[in-house]
Amino acid sequence: MDDAAKLEEFEARIARGEKIEPKDWMPEKYRKQLVRMMSQHAHSEVVGMLPEGNWITRAPSLRRKMALLAKVQDEAGHGLYIYCGAETLGLASRQEMVNDLLAGKAKYSNIFNYPTLSWADMGVIGWLVDGAAIVNQTALAKCSYGPYSRAMIRICKEENFHKKQGFEICVTLSRGTEKQKAMLQDAVNRWWPKTLMMFGPHDSDSPHSGTLLKWGVKQFSNDELRQRWIDMTVPQALQMGLTLPDPDLKYNEQTEHWEIGPIDWDEFYQVINGNGPCNRERLAARNKAFDDGAWVREAALAFAEKRRAAQKEAA
Amino acid sequence: MSDQTQSEWPLWEVFAQPKTGAEHVHCGSVHAPDAEIALQNARDVYARRGEAVSLWVAPSTAFASTSPSDEGPFFDPGQEKIYRHPQFYKIPREVKFR
Numbered sequence: 001m002d003d004a005a006k007l008e009e010f011e012a013r014i015a016r017g018e019k020i021e022p023k024d025w026m027p028e029k030y031r032k033q034l035v036r037m038m039s040q041h042a043h044s045e046v047v048g049m050l051p052e053g054n055w056i057t058r059a060p061s062l063r064r065k066m067a068l069l070a071k072v073q074d075e076a077g078h079g080l081y082i083y084c085g086a087e088t089l090g091l092a093s094r095q096e097m098v099n100d101l102l103a104g105k106a107k108y109s110n111i112f113n114y115p116t117l118s119w120a121d122m123g124v125i126g127w128l129v130d131g132a133a134i135v136n137q138t139a140l141a142k143c144s145y146g147p148y149s150r151a152m153i154r155i156c157k158e159e160n161f162h163k164k165q166g167f168e169i170c171v172t173l174s175r176g177t178e179k180q181k182a183m184l185q186d187a188v189n190r191w192w193p194k195t196l197m198m199f200g201p202h203d204s205d206s207p208h209s210g211t212l213l214k215w216g217v218k219q220f221s222n223d224e225l226r227q228r229w230i231d232m233t234v235p236q237a238l239q240m241g242l243t244l245p246d247p248d249l250k251y252n253e254q255t256e257h258w259e260i261g262p263i264d265w266d267e268f269y270q271v272i273n274g275n276g277p278c279n280r281e282r283l284a285a286r287n288k289a290f291d292d293g294a295w296v297r298e299a300a301l302a303f304a305e306k307r308r309a310a311q312k313e314a315a
Numbered sequence: 316m317s318d319q320t321q322s323e324w325p326l327w328e329v330f331a332q333p334k335t336g337a338e339h340v341h342c343g344s345v346h347a348p349d350a351e352i353a354l355q356n357a358r359d360v361y362a363r364r365g366e367a368v369s370l371w372v373a374p375s376t377a378f379a380s381t382s383p384s385d386e387g388p389f390f391d392p393g394q395e396k397i398y399r400h401p402q403f404y405k406i407p408r409e410v411k412f413r
């Protein structure tokens with residue numbers, strides 16, 4: 001079969017809803033875009049531990065601390081599920097992907113380049129940011145690449161805990177003292193506009209969307225997913241007596257959708273190009289963690305080799 | 316930044332048994348220097364919520380597999396032997412079988 005025939009067969013399989021597995025033929029562009037997408041996604045999970053890790057030692061109760069620790073540990077797990085899926089594509093080893101992140105050559109979700117300034121941020125991140133991640137990842141669970149789809153199914157099962165523990169924090173603060181209410185409102189004011197950007201540029205400005213949609217890597221466009229999240233989240237905010245920082249926000253009775261004002265895309269591109277408030281801090285933290293762990297990785301490898309040699313001798 | 320060209324821990328495939336009596340099912344992979352740490356990593360990555368009562372790990376390099384181009388010729392013999400299915404056999408209607 002020549003490549004044109006293989007491509008036709010590949011596209012027919014996707015159209016039939018079949019999954020593509022690691023050893024199947026796939027266009028190089030599909031392979032490359034998946035590695036790009038999956039490694040960025042894995043990096044986001046890993047870097048995503050940092051803003052919340054910042055509050056583990058200052059959680060207001062043991063219950064909150066246990067929940068936050070478990071959530072942050074889950075995010076590490078999410079990163080590992082997706083790295084292992086990306087490795088099956090055979091273009092980059094785990095270490096190469098991690099090296100790109102450490103060297104500042106890889107992208108990850110912009111949202112993690114903002115600071116977590118108060119305890120209310122822990123509630124709002126779980127509610128808004130993990131809520132947005134659920135919308136994105138539920139769609140990705142239908143992705144045409146088998147290992148990515150399976151990783152997403154595993155992740156989606158865990159994300160509901162992330163969102164609910166955050167929502168519980170928000171509801172508690174919304175029924176607390178005036179100071180607690182103000183702290184929650186401040187966190188919402190800061191995170192709402194950033195979370196809207198998590199879904200990526202508008203469809204009209206989204207460079208990769210066309211082929212990703214055609215090959216079933218994505219099933220829905222950025223704007224569709226963003227709208228789904230807005231419609232789900234605005235009523236929850238109103239329920240807690242919160243306001244959202246958007247004077248143009250209104251409900252359209254005809255379409256039955258919430259409509260928002262313009263998004264600050266200049267800020268989005270500033271942050272994605274390395275100029276957000278925490279880009280440098282996040283990269284420094286990842287590099288420090290990697291360097292501090294070097295002796296453990298080396299010692300474990302040396303120990304394993306020594307034991308293998310001893311077993312050989314004994315045999 | 317330390318030397319990142321250092322050798323990476325090898326890759327292990329992970330299989331989990333969700334409950335006794337069930338089959339072990341492939342769930343992903345982990346990097347680890349040896350089987351013992353591979354099992355510990357597999358527990359931390361794939362069984363944080365009691366998803367497994369038993370785990371297997373094996374070096375990824377130890378696996379052989381069929382390739383997609385085999386799909387036709389390799390599995391064909393299984394497709395054409397219809398006499399391996401009960402529907403192949405005809406019993407007269409008046410004869411009680413069930």
Ligand SMILES: [Fe+2]
Nearest residue numbers: 045074075078
């Ligand atoms: Fe996650």
Ligand SMILES: [Fe+2]
Nearest residue numbers: 130133159162
């Ligand atoms: Fe999460």
